[in-house]
Amino acid sequence: MSRQLSMLLFLLAATVFAAEPETVNPQVTLVVRGSAPPTPEQLGKVELPIDLRVAAAPNAGLTLPAPDATAQEQISAARKSYINADFNKCLEQVADDSAMTKALAEADRTSAARVLLWRVACNVGAGKLEVARRSANQLAVFGLPVPAEVGSVSPEVEAVIAKGYQDASLAKPLPLVITSSEDGAEVQLDGRTTGCTTPCTLDVLEGSHVIRLTADGSTAAHKLVRAEPPKAEVKVELSAASPTLAAQQWTHRYAQSAEVEGSRSVRLLATALRTSRLVLLTVEDGPSPRTKALLAVDGRVTARTEREGALSTELNGLLTDLLTRGNILEPTPPLYKRPLFWVAIVLAAGAAAGITAGVLVRDVQTSVVLK
């Protein structure tokens, strides 16, 4: 009987294990804030079907791009040519918009203004008054301050510039609709912040404008656009930030921010850490420790939870709860869906049948002797 029972158990176990597909545990990156990261011993107590990787929060300083020297070089060369009355050569230095555009994109409005000043001066010197007027008008349209160098140019140039500002002041603004491939990008217009985030509309004067968009998780982009009545539109394509840039952006914007658990912060952090499944734990130490946790999948927050108690004791339960809510882990199946439950039921039924049979058909051996 025991042999048959062993065979039955073997067959049941073989069936159960054969039906169990081989699975690869999902990789989850864990970042802990406000406390030391879990020790290897604490991590060893995490008995979950996941590949848990602990990562430090980024702490990268924001690397600002070096100022473009092209504008300065052009200005210097143009000034020298202007003084030498070589206006054509002067114009060769400042006729191109690229240096001015770049300066405005980098919020270097002074350099942009100086480029335009010398463009006006060189055109006046070359007798191209119409072009000079347009450049002077552009200076006003950009809303740039008149550079101090205006004192070193001829009064005629000053007059053209003054006229440009006067014309601009009389012009009627027109709407410029700004959109981007990723909504929510901050808009900079002609080197000045606007407080506008895409999609949005700004009132601008007719003429050229430099639009620069910055957004978390994206590389900054700028565009020189021409605004003409009755309405202008511009769409700027943003490219995804590299993990290095994302780490810099996160450190700069969110590392010490109260919005560190916000969706933008988490998305940026996931990009910075190159992970598709991120768990961010925020530990609040003190007399009554508390741990808040969130799970982000592909940059989107899919689950949040929190627990009272020390991280060392709550880590396993916290992760179980969080990952189950976020559908990374299968919720514990009901009892009747577990194979072992049915194995136990079959065995119990067999045992019950055996006992019943044993009771009903009890084999009694009675020996009979003479008294």
Place this chain on the structure above:
Amino acid sequence: MKMLAAMLVFVLATGCSQREVKLTLGDVGEGLDGFVCKDDKGQYLLERLVLPDGGTQQACLVTDFVDLQGVPGCRTGQLVAWCATHDCKPIPSTRVTTPITLPTGVAGMTRRQARDLVHTQFKKLSDTPFTSDAPPQFVMARMMATAQPCSEIATKPDGTLPKFEASKLVGCAYSCPTLFDQIQQDVYLGFDTLENDCAHGVATCADNALKWAP
């Protein structure tokens, strides 16, 4: 899992139980009346153990469990009437033969005196086992004494039972229909008779079908 294992152990442990039932002939041998019967000539059947040359021989005590195919009453008349319509028969595998020395030379004794002597001999067989596994149904335990040798009356190799020779029967005792696997007391073997001439009853008792032997 531990619980299941415990249940299995319980099943295995309770799957078979051992018990012992004793056969008794009464405290003073009152169940041995069937061993002090006389024949038509007024001679104790015990005298059949006397050899022609004046010597004596051992009797063979034959114990059978008789399948009655039901549960009849216990008195002789009830048993005979039951077996007249039912296939009463000893179970061959249960037959046990045991040589026993029974008293002879009891002609001048009273039945009581002779029975006491018989009782004394039976006491010598105390604790003799007759079976290690009594039949699981209602059966009648029967104890016959015969002058036939045990080898002659034992179960044949083909599983059949030889018939007793009526002229060599010495005595008989039997029980009520009994379920040995459940009975809670000793099983009493006796013989219903109120008179000395009970050889006819002994013959009926010895019949394998418990048929009335005219």
